[in-house]
Amino acid sequence: MRIEVAGEPRDIEKGATILDLIKLEGVETPEYVTVSVNGDFIPKDELEKELSEGDSVEFLYFMGGGM
Amino acid sequence: MKIRLNRSDFDRIAKQARETLPNECCGLLAGHVDGDLKIVQRIYLLTNVDGSSQHFSMDPKEQLEAVLSMRTLGLKPLGNYHSHPETPARPSEEDIRLARDPKASYLIMSLASGEPSLKAFHIEKGAASLEEIEVLE
Numbered sequence: 001m002r003i004e005v006a007g008e009p010r011d012i013e014k015g016a017t018i019l020d021l022i023k024l025e026g027v028e029t030p031e032y033v034t035v036s037v038n039g040d041f042i043p044k045d046e047l048e049k050e051l052s053e054g055d056s057v058e059f060l061y062f063m064g065g066g067m
Numbered sequence: 068m069k070i071r072l073n074r075s076d077f078d079r080i081a082k083q084a085r086e087t088l089p090n091e092c093c094g095l096l097a098g099h100v101d102g103d104l105k106i107v108q109r110i111y112l113l114t115n116v117d118g119s120s121q122h123f124s125m126d127p128k129e130q131l132e133a134v135l136s137m138r139t140l141g142l143k144p145l146g147n148y149h150s151h152p153e154t155p156a157r158p159s160e161e162d163i164r165l166a167r168d169p170k171a172s173y174l175i176m177s178l179a180s181g182e183p184s185l186k187a188f189h190i191e192k193g194a195a196s197l198e199e200i201e202v203l204e
Contacts, residue, residue: 007138029167034127041127060131063093063147064117064124065162 001053012051019047021057032062069199070145070172070187072096072107077202081183083112084150084176091115091123093149095133096172097142105145105172111136115149122161123149146172146187153179156186158195166190172198 001014005025012021018037022030035042036058042049051057083092093115098108111133115123125147137144149162156177158166166173169191177184187198 032165032167036127036131039131041131058131058134060127060134061167062124062165063095063130064122065149065165066119066122066159 001051003051003054004056006058007056015050017048017050018042018057021051022047022059025059027059029061034060034062036060068103068105068172068189069201070096070105070107070174071201071203072110073203076107076110077183077185079110079112080148080150080174080176080185084152084178084183087115087150088152088178089120090118091120091150091152093123093125093147095125095130095147096145096174097133097137097140098145099143100145107145108142109137109140110148120152144171146174148174148176148185151175151177151179155179156184158188158190163190163193163195166195174200 003010003012018035027033037055094113095111096107098106113129114126116126117124156175158173173188173190175186185200187200188195189198
């Protein structure tokens with residue numbers, strides 16, 4: 001099925017989960033990444049949720065620091 | 068790598084840094100790359116959800132909105148900035164530890180001397196090096 005990742009089309013297997021996609025995309029340091037699907041932020045304990053045809057996924061890297 | 072931004076954007080960051088006192092402010096930079104030059108065309112003022120004078124974390128919702136805006140406008144993410152209200156414009160150990168994108172420029176605006184001072188850094192593998200900043204009047 002076809003989804004979008006960061007605005008680019010991706011073909012993934014039907015039934016693939018968000019966690020599968022994180023691995024497929026080679027997301028580095030996933031513990032510092034927030035995932036949104038169709039504009040909704042996905043809690044860390046819901047990353048096993050299956051993706052659907054046409055979903056739009058964004059990986060947002062944590063940005064922060066301190067003095 | 069050199070980074071160029073307009074005086075108006077410098078002033079916007081300074082204004083945000085002052086208005087956010089005593090806390091740190093933060094935001095994102097977008098534009099395009101021409102060889103070794105990053106040209107900032109738009110800045111995104113984001114909320115520091117830590118609400119702290121010693122730490123910052125960008126609001127993920129605003130971060131997402133900024134990323135989508137950049138894509139719509141055909142701009143590339145160039146880096147980010149945050150303020151140091153009372154310390155010099157150099158990355159702290161935490162800034163370096165949490166910097167995960169070697170393609171990004173990390174800008175720090177210090178208000179320690181009263182007048183805003185802006186510096187840019189390349190951070191990779193736990194080391195920070197200074198990048199040149201050009202402010203267009």
